[in-house]
Amino acid sequence: MKFLFDLFPVILFFAMFKWGEGHVASAQQLASTYLSGFVSGGVVTAEQAPILLATSVVIIATLLQIGYLLARRKKVDVMLWVSLLIVGVFGGATIYFHNENFIKWKPTVLYWAFASTFLISQFVLKKNLIKTMMGEQLDLPAQVWSRLSLSWAGFFLMMGVLNLYVAFNFPTAVWVNFKLFGGMGLMLVFVLAQSVFLSKHMQEPK
Known part of the structure; x- marks a missing residue:
């Protein structure tokens, strides 16, 4: 359920863009x-409409995510606040300048923020985030x-680079597909690889 909750803005972004392309x-008009x-200039062209609508929807969806958690008096993860900040800045710039290049940078900035969090925690704060999250379930x-x-940090760094490659070397429609299916697929493959790696090193809890 949490997986779908986290993907909520991305799914709506994809759905709105595809609807805009087909209508x-x-x-x-919308x-x-x-x-x-x-x-800027107050005019939205037919070519710009799908990405601008999708961008506005992803901003609203992220706000709704946080609003839902606050209404339920649940903790809002720091990275969700970071995601709201990034999508607000890059999404807002996309809409104002009606330039899709800004929103194409958003996933990369978010991926690199994740990577930086892992690296800073491990090398500066001397705290392992993976162990903090999974230490009670696993003894490694x-x-x-x-x-x-380090593997999670490397994965997010790679995903940031890959997003830029797809975003600026292929049509926007291809990037939108990659944003949902490519990102989700690569994440699934990476998690499965991590599971295989963990199975070789797992110890009985003390």
Whole structure:
């Protein structure tokens, strides 16, 4: 359930973009009605409408995520606040300048924020985030916890680079597909690889 909750903004981004692509005239009319006041020059073209609508939806969806958690009096993860900040800045710039390049940078900045969190925690704060999250369920040697943390940092660094490659070397529609299916697929493969790695080093809890 949490996995779907975390993917909620990305799924809506994908759905809105695809709807905009398939309903160009309606998308332009909708974007002109609700976004023209936020767009520099006040004009939304048919070509720009799908990505601008999708961007506005992902901002609203992230706000709804946080609002839902606060209403339920649940803790809002720090990275969700960071995600809101990043999508607000890059999404807002995308809408105002009607330039999709800004929102294309958003996943990379978020991935690199994750990677930086792992690296700073391990090398500066001397705290292993993976062990903090999973230490009660698993008993692993210190070097294995360290490898896990570094592998997650490396994965997020790689995902940031890969996002930029796809975003600026392929059409926007391809990038939107990659953003959901490519990112989700690579994450699944990485988690499965981590599971295989863990199975070789797992010890009985003390």
